[in-house]
Amino acid sequence: MQIVKAVESIGILSLRGKHWQKIPGILLLFAVGYAAKIIAGYIPHIEFVLIAIGLGMLISNTISIPRVFIPGIDTYELWLKTGIVLLGARLMMQDVLQIGTVGLLLVFIEIAVSLITVKFLAKKFGLSDKLGTLLSIGVGICGVSAIIGGAGAIDAEEEEATLAIATILIFGAVMVFLYPLLGHLIGLSDQAFGFWSGLAVDNTAEAIATGFVFSETAGQFATITKLSRNALMGIIILFFAVSYARRGMAQNVENKALFIWNKFPKFLIGFLLMSVLATVGFFGEAEITNLKHLYKWAFLLAFAGVGFRTRFSEMKKTGLKPFFVGLGAEAVVSVVTLVLVTVIFM
Amino acid sequence: MEEEKKFKINTDWRAVIIAGILALLIKLGVFSYIPW
Numbered sequence: 001m002q003i004v005k006a007v008e009s010i011g012i013l014s015l016r017g018k019h020w021q022k023i024p025g026i027l028l029l030f031a032v033g034y035a036a037k038i039i040a041g042y043i044p045h046i047e048f049v050l051i052a053i054g055l056g057m058l059i060s061n062t063i064s065i066p067r068v069f070i071p072g073i074d075t076y077e078l079w080l081k082t083g084i085v086l087l088g089a090r091l092m093m094q095d096v097l098q099i100g101t102v103g104l105l106l107v108f109i110e111i112a113v114s115l116i117t118v119k120f121l122a123k124k125f126g127l128s129d130k131l132g133t134l135l136s137i138g139v140g141i142c143g144v145s146a147i148i149g150g151a152g153a154i155d156a157e158e159e160e161a162t163l164a165i166a167t168i169l170i171f172g173a174v175m176v177f178l179y180p181l182l183g184h185l186i187g188l189s190d191q192a193f194g195f196w197s198g199l200a201v202d203n204t205a206e207a208i209a210t211g212f213v214f215s216e217t218a219g220q221f222a223t224i225t226k227l228s229r230n231a232l233m234g235i236i237i238l239f240f241a242v243s244y245a246r247r248g249m250a251q252n253v254e255n256k257a258l259f260i261w262n263k264f265p266k267f268l269i270g271f272l273l274m275s276v277l278a279t280v281g282f283f284g285e286a287e288i289t290n291l292k293h294l295y296k297w298a299f300l301l302a303f304a305g306v307g308f309r310t311r312f313s314e315m316k317k318t319g320l321k322p323f324f325v326g327l328g329a330e331a332v333v334s335v336v337t338l339v340l341v342t343v344i345f346m
Numbered sequence: 347m348e349e350e351k352k353f354k355i356n357t358d359w360r361a362v363i364i365a366g367i368l369a370l371l372i373k374l375g376v377f378s379y380i381p382w
Contacts, residue, residue, distance in 0.1 A: 290377045
């Protein structure tokens, strides 16, 4: 319960509310997404994703959003996951397995670098042990979801979870705008950039958005790479949960297989099922085109929501020390993963 | 912990169900005439 409070206190999620209360906010996401689509038609070389996020950010940081819209805006994660599942139909199973296998190997390196760097910096800056762990989970694996899951597993304080989430969100917001520019400046290919954003950007929404801002192909590579990272969430959190339990700082994990299953991103199963259906020819060409339009719309709603959620006033809740630990870790992880993808794919 | 689990399961499985329904509707040709 305290984790739910931590998440809500930072203003990014409202986990309560009836379904009908979500309608105004969903309509607002739709309106912003539609506006982004129209504006994107007039501005060459700028992807709709960036405009959707930018519009959401502009609105939420300049005016106070009426409370009636909040429950619907908070459904952005549902649309993101729906879009990811639908995207599965655009990718053949052999491609998913090939990209996923390479991605998984790179993810192991990325997670190791993240965990070691964050833990080292956290110690240097005098952060609490559990805050250091939450930051390392956030940077290494899956941003906000992993921090929420990790905080529960290691019995972290509400304030530690809040600080870790705020830190991760700051860098996510910056990366969506900065990394595609860097990618173009360096001259990365779609494939290399997709792997890079899937590896280096923390939060799933921002990682996928960063890929799609660069190009659609990069977005697809980023999605598969990020999903490989997410799939490891349960194992990494279990590692920390067991480690803290052994030191008497958290509760014991009774059923480890169930623990991993509970943390496993279930929408990944939907994504793989869609890919299998596409591979066996279940969808015709026209149907695949319709699926593409639908996943783009789901992403439009999701990324408009990401923009709305990015409120700079809320991000001030991060402390200076967690900020610098995050900054150092993001820099190291970004450089290491950039070198990796450049060497392998360029 | 329970809240977190409930929230995660809800969004994960809901996304799969919504995507499944949309794919089914596409199969039935419902979206054929939509000017995307």
